Amino acid sequence: MNLQSLRIITADIKRLVHFYEKATALSAKWFTEDFAEINTGTCTIAIGSTNTLDFFGGAIAEPASNKSIIIEFCVENVDDHYIRIKEITKDIVQEPVTMPWGNRSLLFRDPDGSLINFFTPVTPEAIEKFS
CATH class of the missing domain: 3.10.180.10 (2,3-Dihydroxybiphenyl 1,2-Dioxygenase, domain 1)
Known part of the structure; x- marks a missing residue:
């Protein structure tokens, strides 16, 4: 078993993706306006807006908590x-x-x-x- 990614749910995806790009000095790959990933080489940081929670059945995660x-x-x-x-x-x-x-x-x-x-x-x- 290998850990592949860590997903962060946020109410302000552009702000958070921008922060992680600056912090890691890596560029994010945007898949939609609600989902981006930063690949570190060993793990991926996935960042999703609260809109992505609908695909999992609703409010299963709470941003900034x-x-x-x-x-x-x-x-x-x-x-x-x-x-x-x-x-x-x-x-x-x-x-x-x-x-x-x-x-x-x-x-x-x-x-x-x-x-x-x-x-x-x-x-x-x-x-x-x-x-």
Whole structure:
């Protein structure tokens, strides 16, 4: 089994897709005005408007209500990304810090309030784990 994508439902798809394009420095592929994807190479971030919920039978998800999931990206150098992320959001939860498990981590929120973690393995154990 392989995780292929993570889908985010939003009330403002253009705003959220634009944010993720800036945060990841990747371009989204738009399939309709209500659905776009950003492929990271290992996983796809799918972003759908609330209109897409009709295909699943109605109001099965609530935009901007995530309080338990952190979307995580392994990046080359988290400190370099921090400089760029500060330009696109003021909602920095945690500036870059090295965690006890060996990753240097930057935590911030997207416009809908979802937590995003950019991390870089920095200890030999963490580097080996992600190599």
